[in-house]
Amino acid sequence: MRLEGTTVLVTGAGSGLGAATAVEMAGAGARLVLLDRDGDAAAAVLGRCGSAAGSTSLAADVTSEGDVAAAVDAATAAGGAPLRAVVHCAGVATAGRLLGRRGPLPLDEARRVLDVNVVGTLNVLRLAAEAMAGSEPAAPDGEERGVVVLTASVAAYDGQVGQPVYAASKAAVAGLVLPAARELAAHRVRVVGIAPGVFATPMVAALPEEATRALGAGVPHPARLGRPEEYAALARHLVENPYLNGEVVRLDGSLRMPPA
16 A cells, blocks of 8 residues: 555554554554644644644544544545545553552452453544545555554563563453454455554653663663654555565564563
């Protein structure tokens, strides 16, 4: 899939992985539609992208059908720049044991993580896929109409003590990729995923400096936190390589998270 002259929709675009992806896609010549709950942050990222004419940013909640539908409409509105790629980076993380010092894990906290990470992912995927399925196949060979890149996590496979809900939410995202890819193959729409390890994002930046150093040192090679630009480079390759489909790629420096 050539990105030049197409539209790419990026969620969670106001910071971290999403912001780096926006910059990467703009560099490939794509028109951008950037979503984030913090609309000002998304607008600031758009301002430094140097993206194609018609690019826009929106304040949007990925769990809202109306918000995501409006973003997809914005992505399909540009004449001559069809929506060909979605990179879904929006997500939340929380730590909490099932049985903590103050009792069982609060159910409202668990619901929020599952709602954003699972329902939000499904919401973006279904609405983007509908729009792509109704578009003309991409030139020159008409082999595909679009691709959706979902963001899982190594926590889906190596979930640690204290993160059962986050791990479960990301396992759901990883489990969605293959059946969605098989179903949407009939529409020439691909679905792939990335499972990042420990990356230098705002989620990790909130930890004490000593903790972030320890996280980086625990990565076999290279022994550091991942850089958002490395996620963005992989997302671009997944979009551009038409034979990658139905797969979740670990991007983690060969890290396998310890139990705790």
